Amino acid sequence: MSSIKSGSPHFTPDLAVRNFAGGINCPNPFWLASAPPTNCGEQIMRAFDAGWGGAVWKTIGAPITNVSSRYSSIDWMGQRMMGFNNIELISDRPIETNLRELTEVKKRYPAHAVIASLMVESTREAWHDIVQRSEDAGADGLELNFGCPHGMSERGMGSAVGQVPEYAQMITEWVKEVARTPVLVKLTPNIADIRTVARAAKLGGADGLSAINTINSITGIDLDTLVPRPNVGGKSSHGGYCGPAVKPIALNMVQSVMADPASALPLSGIGGIATWSDAAEFILLGCGTVQVCTAAMHYGYRIVEDMADGLSNWMRGKGFRTLEDFRGLSVNRVTEWKHLNLNFKIVAQIDEQKCIGCDLCHIACWDGAHQCIHLDRVSGPVDGHVELHPIPTSHEAASHNRITVTSVTRRERTQGAGLHSPAHGPYPTPLARIPRVDQTECVGCNLCSCVCPVDNCITMVEVPTGLPPETWDERTRGANCATEPPIL
Amino acid sequence: MLTTVSSPFSEHPEIRQRFAELHPPLSAQAAVVESNRCLHCFDAPCMVACPTHIDVPGFIKRIASGNLRGSGRKILDANVLAGSCSRVCPVEVLCEGACVMHRYDRPPIQIAQLQRHAMDAFHASGEPLIPVPPPAIPLRVACVGSGPASLACAAELRRAGAQVTVIERRPLPGGLNTYGVAEYKLPTADSLREVELIRQTGVEFRLSEAIETTAQLEALEAEFDYVFLGVGLGAMQSLGIPGESESIQGGADHETHGILNALQLISAYKTGHITKMSGAVVVVGAGNTAIDAAVAARRLGADPVTMLYRRGPNDVSAFDFEFDHARREGISFLWHRLPVAIRKAQDGSLLLDIEAVQPIGNHPADNRKSDRFEPVPHSLFTMECRTVIPAIGQSPLTQLLAEFRHITVEQGRIAIERATGQTTHPRFFAGGDCANGGREVVDAIADGKRAAHGILAKFNSAAEVAHVKH
Numbered sequence: 001m002s003s004i005k006s007g008s009p010h011f012t013p014d015l016a017v018r019n020f021a022g023g024i025n026c027p028n029p030f031w032l033a034s035a036p037p038t039n040c041g042e043q044i045m046r047a048f049d050a051g052w053g054g055a056v057w058k059t060i061g062a063p064i065t066n067v068s069s070r071y072s073s074i075d076w077m078g079q080r081m082m083g084f085n086n087i088e089l090i091s092d093r094p095i096e097t098n099l100r101e102l103t104e105v106k107k108r109y110p111a112h113a114v115i116a117s118l119m120v121e122s123t124r125e126a127w128h129d130i131v132q133r134s135e136d137a138g139a140d141g142l143e144l145n146f147g148c149p150h151g152m153s154e155r156g157m158g159s160a161v162g163q164v165p166e167y168a169q170m171i172t173e174w175v176k177e178v179a180r181t182p183v184l185v186k187l188t189p190n191i192a193d194i195r196t197v198a199r200a201a202k203l204g205g206a207d208g209l210s211a212i213n214t215i216n217s218i219t220g221i222d223l224d225t226l227v228p229r230p231n232v233g234g235k236s237s238h239g240g241y242c243g244p245a246v247k248p249i250a251l252n253m254v255q256s257v258m259a260d261p262a263s264a265l266p267l268s269g270i271g272g273i274a275t276w277s278d279a280a281e282f283i284l285l286g287c288g289t290v291q292v293c294t295a296a297m298h299y300g301y302r303i304v305e306d307m308a309d310g311l312s313n314w315m316r317g318k319g320f321r322t323l324e325d326f327r328g329l330s331v332n333r334v335t336e337w338k339h340l341n342l343n344f345k346i347v348a349q350i351d352e353q354k355c356i357g358c359d360l361c362h363i364a365c366w367d368g369a370h371q372c373i374h375l376d377r378v379s380g381p382v383d384g385h386v387e388l389h390p391i392p393t394s395h396e397a398a399s400h401n402r403i404t405v406t407s408v409t410r411r412e413r414t415q416g417a418g419l420h421s422p423a424h425g426p427y428p429t430p431l432a433r434i435p436r437v438d439q440t441e442c443v444g445c446n447l448c449s450c451v452c453p454v455d456n457c458i459t460m461v462e463v464p465t466g467l468p469p470e471t472w473d474e475r476t477r478g479a480n481c482a483t484e485p486p487i488l
Numbered sequence: 489m490l491t492t493v494s495s496p497f498s499e500h501p502e503i504r505q506r507f508a509e510l511h512p513p514l515s516a517q518a519a520v521v522e523s524n525r526c527l528h529c530f531d532a533p534c535m536v537a538c539p540t541h542i543d544v545p546g547f548i549k550r551i552a553s554g555n556l557r558g559s560g561r562k563i564l565d566a567n568v569l570a571g572s573c574s575r576v577c578p579v580e581v582l583c584e585g586a587c588v589m590h591r592y593d594r595p596p597i598q599i600a601q602l603q604r605h606a607m608d609a610f611h612a613s614g615e616p617l618i619p620v621p622p623p624a625i626p627l628r629v630a631c632v633g634s635g636p637a638s639l640a641c642a643a644e645l646r647r648a649g650a651q652v653t654v655i656e657r658r659p660l661p662g663g664l665n666t667y668g669v670a671e672y673k674l675p676t677a678d679s680l681r682e683v684e685l686i687r688q689t690g691v692e693f694r695l696s697e698a699i700e701t702t703a704q705l706e707a708l709e710a711e712f713d714y715v716f717l718g719v720g721l722g723a724m725q726s727l728g729i730p731g732e733s734e735s736i737q738g739g740a741d742h743e744t745h746g747i748l749n750a751l752q753l754i755s756a757y758k759t760g761h762i763t764k765m766s767g768a769v770v771v772v773g774a775g776n777t778a779i780d781a782a783v784a785a786r787r788l789g790a791d792p793v794t795m796l797y798r799r800g801p802n803d804v805s806a807f808d809f810e811f812d813h814a815r816r817e818g819i820s821f822l823w824h825r826l827p828v829a830i831r832k833a834q835d836g837s838l839l840l841d842i843e844a845v846q847p848i849g850n851h852p853a854d855n856r857k858s859d860r861f862e863p864v865p866h867s868l869f870t871m872e873c874r875t876v877i878p879a880i881g882q883s884p885l886t887q888l889l890a891e892f893r894h895i896t897v898e899q900g901r902i903a904i905e906r907a908t909g910q911t912t913h914p915r916f917f918a919g920g921d922c923a924n925g926g927r928e929v930v931d932a933i934a935d936g937k938r939a940a941h942g943i944l945a946k947f948n949s950a951a952e953v954a955h956v957k958h
């Protein structure tokens with residue numbers, strides 16, 4: 001997390017969004033994504049009361065019939081809903097009901113953004129009709145749902161459109177023929193290169209984009225019944241994956257769209273956003289607003305309070321007065337691998353005061369990296385240029401052969417009943433359990449600092465190489481048969 | 489022929505009620521959450537700190553992943569009495585005391601509770617202790633005593649296919665797990681259930697049979713290839729004060745009063761022979777056993793219960809958590825006091841004469857506290873009580889050990905080679921309290937296990953020699 005500078009300037013950052021995608025205004029960038037939290041007007045009004053700046057209505061179209069069950073989740077290490085999956089379709093309510101309520105919401109909350117998410121059959125007439133009715137009802141903007149990966153795509157809608165650039169462009173054009181409000185196209189990630197559809201939307205005249213929709217998924221299989229989740233009477237179906245697990249994928253797609261001039265448009269970022277810091281990251285990659293679904297389904301509308309408060313406090317600390325002050329600042333910090341400096345070198349450094357002696361870095365480096373974090377305190381004997389060290393299993397074997405006894409007397413308890421019987425903790429980490437990095441062998445991969453449970457215990461420190469910066473591109477440019485390293 | 493090891497035992501309902509569990513088990517969900525806290529340390533310090541070296545992160549991660557059977561098996565691989573251990577081990581000075589979480593400013597992983605979770609599931613599954621019985625090997629071993637040391641030795645030998653006979657002088661097997669450990673930690677019934685699993689592996693039990701004479705030992709030597717001695721310690725030491733030896737023990741209808749030592753009280757209530765006490769009780773001593781006895785008296789209805797100790801509160805030899813527990817149970821303490829005589833009052837109650845004492849000098853070597861005390865002048869006073877419970881430690885089985893020829897006994901302990909449990913007699917092995925001078929259940933198990941491996945190693949090398957000769 002970024003450090004908040006001391007002596008932060010005394011101002012109240014302005015979170016308002018102005019003229020997004022050519023005309024959408026709202027008090028803050030936090031929108032509820034088109035999903036169950038925006039199913040009806042009553043919900044959306046409560047959400048606005050809770051502090052949300054906008055809402056994209058649960059996709060409106062010819063009503064459908066849903067199945068039960070509809071959701072499943074990935075729990076991780078006892079945490080619920082690291083990833084979330086659904087096989088729900090668009091709104092199951094009549095178009096008239098949704099639009100009547102939309103009018104009511106807009107009447108009561110004129111300053112908030114209400115976006116109509118739309119999906120209808122792929123004919124010009126159907127799209128013209130729904131666009132006009134939505135705008136007549138008072139929508140501030142339209143979001144074309146080209147992203148839904150399940151159910152609707154079987155009917156030629158949703159991602160069936162979003163995966164074919166020509167269709168996406170055609171329908172965007174139909175919509176733009178009649179639309180008076182900004183038109184956002186919601187992109188599906190279920191495609192080899194998300195930019196192809198972004199470009200098509202731009203060519204079709206879209207005013208903005210929303211990304212990403214959910215990712216095709218099977219979340220898991222019930223090992224008793226052998227039926228994948230969610231179970232609908234003994235069968236399951238491909239679903240759409242979202243929640244914290246998808247954020248890195250979403251960030252990558254957002255960045256690739258915003259870095260591509262032929263794709264870049266005002267963007268509403270979506271995918272795994274749950275906190276202010278997630279939101280800040282999407283905005284740093286160029287998003288003008290952000291949308292949230294899973295986190296709101298998990299904890300309710302109240303999460304927006306800390307999102308707004310936290311973003312504002314971070315902006316204060318950084319000296320950003322408006323969202324525009326930092327929007328997009330990180331887009332150009334992502335580059336192709338070939339432009340990275342090959343002469344930049346860092347090595348791992350363990351803070352012995354912080355180390356708790358779990359020795360996870362040792363086994364991670366031995367089994368998963370470069371065998372250069374050791375439990376022996378001395379440099380090993382040398383075989384040629386290779387230093388010899390006991391392998392991890394020899395440490396374990398030694399432990400198994402130790403004779404440990406319970407410290408039963410008070411004296412034994414303060415001193416330990418023997419070398420390997422602990423005195424009654426807490427006591428400092430024994431030196432024998434504080435690993436040591438052989439920095440001459442360390443390749444600076446970061447693995448140990450990723451596994452270390454203690455914050456800032458393993459830091460990666462720069463070692464000056466004395467060499468001028470040089471990229472792969474520079475090193476091979478002009479060479480006769482330069483070959484690009486494959487990026488895996 | 490006995491059907492189960494517990495046939496002569498049935499739990500007394502009043503005891504069950506008075507000695508409700510101190511640490512109720514974790515719910516399944518809580519166990520998963522707790523197991524996920526474990527960092528899965530490499531060469532984990534908790535595992536090293538466990539005398540039986542249970543692979544703690546290994547079994548905890550199996551709970552986290554939902555592999556409960558694997559978790560139980562992983563634990564049993566290292567410790568066949570892990571069910572008892574999870575309930576009775578002083579984990580604060582063992583695995584949990586070594587957990588790195590202490591240095592991470594977090595509470596240690598509740599290793600004992602997680603172990604219990606896995607062991608409860610194992611017991612509920614009805615699976616045998618040894619899933620695939622090994623081929624028999626021509627090795628016959630007798631284990632004398634049926635406490636944790638002998639049981640661990642016996643089970644480990646059965647795993648290798650040996651024939652094992654456990655010989656126990658008491659009617660129920662299990663040693664102090666059955667007769668000694670506080671009921672709110674480990675009920676006698678649960679101890680017996682664990683022994684039953686060991687019996688089902690094919691271990692033969694001869695109960696109510698004491699090995700006490702040289703002749704009996706020689707008979708064992710003739711019948712078996714090796715003998716493991718896991719006979720524990722002897723009776724409680726007496727206070728050595730006037731009036732103590734007069735048998736003033738009385739009571740009727742499961743009630744008791746008079747003078748009885750801690751072990752007598754504990755084994756009597758655990759087997760349902762005593763179910764209530766009343767009036768004032770004085771416990772002499774401040775070790776773990778003294779605390780167990782004091783808490784037991786309290787739970788049986790005695791009031792007030794006072795512990796008398798010759799040193800101060802900072803010198804209590806009991807574990808800190810036991811001392812805290814005693815205070816929570818409402819035990820009061822009289823420090824720097826020693827009893828000098830016990831007299832009988834007219835109404836049948838006891839008059840305990842007590843004197844304040846102070847230590848004389850300090851023990852010269854290694855900073856140990858002095859063992860000698862002198863009375864504080866004019867400090868004598870008398871306490872009236874219904875029961876006095878001496879609890880100043882168990883004495884070694886001196887008389888019995890004297891019968892064991894060729895087996896060296898040092899300071900009341902059978903001398904053994906630590907790594908193999910071998911005594912000075914090549915066919916006798918020993919472990920547990922009788923060899924380590926009195927530690928904990930898990931130490932006895934570790935000793936028994938090492939001795940089994942020691943016996944197997946001797947057997948295998950003998951077999952090899954025989955093979956080479958052919």
Ligand SMILES: Cc1cc2nc3c(=O)[nH]c(=O)nc-3n(C[C@H](O)[C@H](O)[C@H](O)COP(=O)(O)OP(=O)(O)OC[C@H]3O[C@@H](n4cnc5c(N)ncnc54)[C@H](O)[C@@H]3O)c2cc1C
Pocket residue numbers: 576577578632633634635636637638655656657658661662663664665668669670673697698699700718719720721751754776777780888919920921922926927928929930932
């Ligand atoms: C009151 C009390 C409470 C305790 N609480 C705990 C606790 O909470 N946690 C913990 O870890 N430890 C506790 N301990 C210590 C623990 O019980 C012992 O360390 C452990 O039981 C030792 O095991 P063992 O097999 O060596 O001996 P024992 O358990 O004493 O078993 C020895 C067995 O040998 C039998 N025997 C003796 N002589 C003969 C003979 N001549 N022939 C045949 N059989 C014989 C005895 O009857 C007995 O069954 C407690 C001890 C006491 C006294």
Ligand SMILES: Cc1cc2nc3c(=O)[nH]c(=O)nc-3n(C[C@H](O)[C@H](O)[C@H](O)COP(=O)(O)O)c2cc1C
Pocket residue numbers: 488
């Ligand atoms: C550091 C790292 C390097 C990888 N290098 C390769 C590679 O060289 N070739 C390859 O086919 N996959 C590579 N992968 C992908 C992995 O093989 C694997 O497909 C991916 O990590 C998904 O598996 P997991 O998340 O279950 O571990 C790499 C993954 C990681 C984390």
Ligand code: SF4
Pocket residue numbers: 347348364365369370371372373437441442443444445446447448449
């Ligand atoms: S950065 Fe990588 S190579 Fe260096 S010590 Fe850590 S794990 Fe090993």
Ligand code: SF4
Pocket residue numbers: 350351354355356357358359360361362433434435451452453454457458
């Ligand atoms: S992972 Fe961190 S805490 Fe654990 S041993 Fe390594 S440096 Fe210490």
Ligand code: SF4
Pocket residue numbers: 358525526527528529532533534535544545586587588589597599
């Ligand atoms: S020391 Fe604690 S955190 Fe580490 S493996 Fe053992 S129980 Fe888990």
